[in-house]
Amino acid sequence: MKKLSTVFVFILLLKITNLMAQDHKAKILVLIHSDNGGTYELAKEIASGIENSNNATAVIKQVKESQNPKLKNIPVASVEELPSYDGIAFGSPVYFGNISTGMSEFLSKTVNLWTNHALEGMPATVFMSAGSGAGKELALNAFWNTLAVHGMVLVSNGIRGTENINKTIPQGNTVLGVTSMASLKDVERPTKDERELAVLQGKNFAKTALALKGTFTSKQTAVSGIEKSEDINTILKQKNIVLPKVPLPAGNYKPYVRSGNLVFINQVALKDGKILNPGKLGVEVNEQQVKEATKATMLNVIAVLKEAVNGDLNKVKQCVQLTGIFNTKDDYTKHADLMNTASDLVVEILGEKGKHARATLGASSIPVNSSVEIQAIFEVE
Structure with a gap:
């Protein structure tokens, strides 16, 4: 011993x-x-x-x-x-x-x-x-x-x-x-x-x-x-935000294009292979339904962005610009309220890096009868 x-x-x-x-x-x-x-x-x-x-x-x-x-x-x-x-x-x-x-x-x-x-x-x-x-x-x-x-x-x-x-x-x-x-x-x-x-x-x-x-x-x-800076994957888990699969292109184009350090993305309200809450605001859908479609569209944008940075959203330096296009009647004027859903979501995920310039507008129709389309520009590493 x-x-x-x-x-x-x-x-x-x-x-x-x-x-x-x-x-x-x-x-x-x-x-x-x-x-x-x-x-x-x-x-x-x-x-x-x-x-x-x-x-x-x-x-x-x-x-x-x-x-x-x-x-x-x-x-x-x-x-x-x-x-x-x-x-x-x-x-x-x-x-x-x-x-x-x-x-x-x-x-x-x-x-x-x-x-x-x-x-x-x-x-x-x-x-x-x-x-x-x-x-x-x-x-x-x-x-x-x-x-x-x-x-x-x-x-x-x-x-x-x-x-x-x-x-x-x-x-x-x-x-x-x-x-x-x-x-x-x-x-x-x-x-x-x-x-x-x-x-x-x-x-x-x-x-x-x-x-x-x-x-x-x-x-x-x-x-x-x-x-x-807090890890983006940790934020997604804490907030119980699940990103969808990247939607496949419906034509001769790519889900995103990267030019230098900028990534360009366009998405509509596709969820589980179908358009969520399709139609024109005030006719087939109401404001709450369009907001739900806007959230789904922004999640699609983030999912595509994740693919663009090889799965690491921590490489995103800034959300530069968001443009929201809504399928509305001619006399509708509250587009900004609808787009706040997307803006709030990207800031919730990316923090200060998610704050962006923004444009919102109405359209008489949107492809595949989506109630919303979002165009996004991000700066990445």
Whole structure:
């Protein structure tokens, strides 16, 4: 029995020692946006360098989901988690001498972090995948400017490692951070030297992050000061809102069209394969029945929207515009009251993001004898 107790105490001490060692390490996020995988390749080398000294751990995450097979399994970071790290290495493609649209959109969501001083004093470093190499320093500077506004400690690569690179081919080395010139196809990109520079950048950044660990804003304070957006799926469950199946098109058109970050949707009051409360208001149906049809139509719109964002309504940034068209007599004027049903529902589901511009109008008839049709425009990630 005494031997068992001794073994138990030894195992417990071993676990405590291991936990203390883990807590002593710097926890670093390698946060990327990558189009074709070039930035991701550099990110892997940066992460390798970070973990090389055994004084830091690295986790690679991306700012948005990607359909690229190389990238689709990389987890997506949330803005709220950024203050929980001891340092962040930011990676992005170069877009016309600037950071990428995906990275820019993510950083635009960090206003609450800025107002709460959540990233002040945290070390940051940057790396980028360029095309021809033109504009890479300008793009790196744009990255630095954004992070400087947050009060982050910017860690440059300097001329570290440049004495060993192959001078006979163009390389992506800069003093601000490593880059790779992806469009030069004569050699594999990133090159062996670009990868080695990225490893060196990761090693140097890990030392800085470890040295500054615990010296900046308390993680708990930073996170608690940020208003987190509620998960849309949780809201739907709490409010017992069940979305219908996406109605199939009745002609040569699509349930939705996406153009850039905008999604366009048109729906009528189809429910369980039939038009709910069909007919003209004041003739075949009354106002209450039209409101029921309007709710069903808006649920169809949300169901189509969910399909447009691959099942994740949290990717909806804003309901931009709703237009309600009602099958009414010529002298009817209370269209806005009918449309409030749709407006209230979208705000109930999406919160502040559901508030929108709106138009309502009457029509002498609507296709398939529906009492209502709703046209919707949403901005999504």
